[in-house]
Amino acid sequence: MVTLAEVAQHAGVSASTVSYVLSGKRSISTTTRRRVEESIRKLGYHPNAGARALASSRSNIIALMIPLRTDMYVPVMMEIAVAVATTARTHGYDILLLTGEEGPDAVRRVTGSGLADAMILMDVELDDERLPLLRGTDQPSVLIGLPADTTGLTCVDLDFRATGALCVEHLADLGHRDITVIGEAPAVYERHTGFAERTLDGLRTRARELGLRLLHRPCEGGYDAMAATLARVFDERPDTTGFVVQNESAVEPLLALLRQQGRAVPEDVSVVAVCPEQVATQASVRLTSVALPAHEMGRRAVEQLVAKLDGHGSDEVVLLAPELTVRASSGPAPVRP
Amino acid sequence: MVTLAEVAQHAGVSASTVSYVLSGKRSISTTTRRRVEESIRKLGYHPNAGARALASSRSNIIALMIPLRTDMYVPVMMEIAVAVATTARTHGYDILLLTGEEGPDAVRRVTGSGLADAMILMDVELDDERLPLLRGTDQPSVLIGLPADTTGLTCVDLDFRATGALCVEHLADLGHRDITVIGEAPAVYERHTGFAERTLDGLRTRARELGLRLLHRPCEGGYDAMAATLARVFDERPDTTGFVVQNESAVEPLLALLRQQGRAVPEDVSVVAVCPEQVATQASVRLTSVALPAHEMGRRAVEQLVAKLDGHGSDEVVLLAPELTVRASSGPAPVRP
DNA sequence: AGAAGCTGTCGAAGCGCTTCGACGCCCTAT
DNA sequence: ATAGGGCGTCGAAGCGCTTCGACAGCTTCT
Missing domain, CATH: 3.40.50.2300 (Response regulator)
Known part of the structure; x- marks a missing residue:
């Protein structure tokens, strides 16, 4: 396993410099940057996720809680999940998959352990028992679905x-x-x-x-x-x-x-x-x-969440406008004799 | 955020003792164990995932790579994913959701960063480009599906x-x-x-x-x-x-x-x-x-993987025996006139 | 009785990274 | 000429946990 220190040595700079090249949080001269990037490439370096999470208290992971039950249109769930995953990646986040099975405990576990930076909850019930937990933590979250009381929550759903x-x-x-x-x-x-x-x-x-x-x-x-x-x-x-x-x-x-x-x-x-x-x-x-705009829902959920994680973004209920497409199954009502 | 050290102090023991209570890797007297467990409960302690991963080089996460495309059996994919997630939890693992989109890069990223301890790949093609990577790493993996050449790989699939x-x-x-x-x-x-x-x-x-x-x-x-x-x-x-x-x-x-x-x-x-x-x-x-025994496939994949992670377990191709259920759509061939 | 071996606990050394303050250098403004 | 201020880099201090070796106090064997 290649470490930051090895990259630093290979590039002839200090570890912190390599770190700053990676994060872009301080300006680095073009020559140094290039040398470091070259070393990273050559050594095949990948930052260690655990160390990163520990040092920065950011895991770059978003937890997604999907329903366990399968009595409702499963492909929609899947499409949302895939949209969430791909959108999250474009923002540098990975997805941790939780099933509804664990219920509120999963929320506690993930929040408590810092496993994820934020959560997306699907299949939210009107009076969901996970909601008080979400309100009680400072970890950002977005619901896909609409509970009865949305105060202090961010929701995305079809209208x-x-x-x-x-x-x-x-x-x-x-x-x-x-x-x-x-x-x-x-x-x-x-x-x-x-x-x-x-x-x-x-x-x-x-x-x-x-x-x-x-x-x-x-x-x-x-x-x-x-x-x-x-x-x-x-x-x-x-x-x-x-x-x-x-x-x-x-x-x-x-x-x-x-x-x-x-x-x-x-x-x-x-x-x-x-x-x-x-x-x-x-x-x-x-x-x-x-x-059912599954993809759009997943995408919007992630974008709301990323905005929150970046400090802007607020609690807001996003209701997507429905669109009706006329196809072959509807026509003028028959004339009553 | 509650830390190990705080638990230790609260229980009047050293940090290492708390750690051993948690992991069970050394024997602890019943009285001490109880005292520690009590403190953990009282303080609502959850071990920090990042710190744990860093210190132990084990993330307790299994990566699951699902196909992005949706032209096939989506509900089956979903059922497998859910089975994987729930089975993994019973073994103390969480699931990181990757989409096929990233392809081999995702494998490299996850392996290199120690984000996950192991991988499950779905929708494996006969000559999948991710396979050389899997063979070249010591990170355990299981395929759901059967490539052309299975040497050095563990696979689970319906026969x-x-x-x-x-x-x-x-x-x-x-x-x-x-x-x-x-x-x-x-x-x-x-x-x-x-x-x-x-x-x-x-x-x-x-x-x-x-x-x-x-x-x-x-x-x-x-x-x-x-x-x-x-x-x-x-x-x-x-x-x-x-x-x-x-x-x-x-x-x-x-x-x-x-x-x-x-x-x-x-x-x-x-x-x-x-x-x-x-x-x-x-x-x-x-x-x-x-x-299509989706649940069974997901479950078996995780169990193969956990066995590997625990040191036992070997490269093996598990082909599930098909079962035919007779219902109303088949009957004796009509008598030819 | 003394050696040998357990059992239960502790202290300390990291794991690989981020981040803060410090600092040397050069450029610009006085 | 000199003070002031960027810019680019470094060193060191942790983040919270696991784990190794040490060791005190026992029990058990010869």
């Missing part, structure tokens, strides 16, 4: 309320008057993750404003659950012509069942989904959808 | 050859004589990730042994690609009654298209998939499938 409103507006513009919302699995609502409720709130509010009828049904993914749900929906609201789906594992079953029932999309029934782009474009009918 | 054989056998047992394989996207084969080729090899070899006809068609996911592929397949091999699918984004399109063409599953056509359990059970027809 789900606006998303709901947007979906309703789109269907209303097309003349639909009876709209059914196929929501997430009941477990998601019970867990109070917030985003499902916020979407629903946006849907309901805008529907009321526009004078539409709205029916909401949570739904597990899969064909059987969807079939059962759909039967009850048409039973209860036979005039339903518009669907908003916020459960990607219900999307394909819904389309298949509608087809099976002889209801054409979009001629008889329009479907708008809140889902990742990939799901929308790979479905059997290309879906009009509001995308 | 894809046996998987292919198993699928063919199942269909042969049911009397199918004409089998078509819907493979991964062409890009996957071009990238030489190995698993697709190995599956195909297993399929072909066993088919030959059993005297079956086998047609292989790579296929992008999605409906359009699948429709085109399927048309050509029935054109070329109208007697096809068995399908093996190794591309989870082709599964649902295939089922829908068969239905549309009036071919009943499993009465007219049997389908066997190589895919995650979730896909198999949530499809419109519950699929007979060989599962």
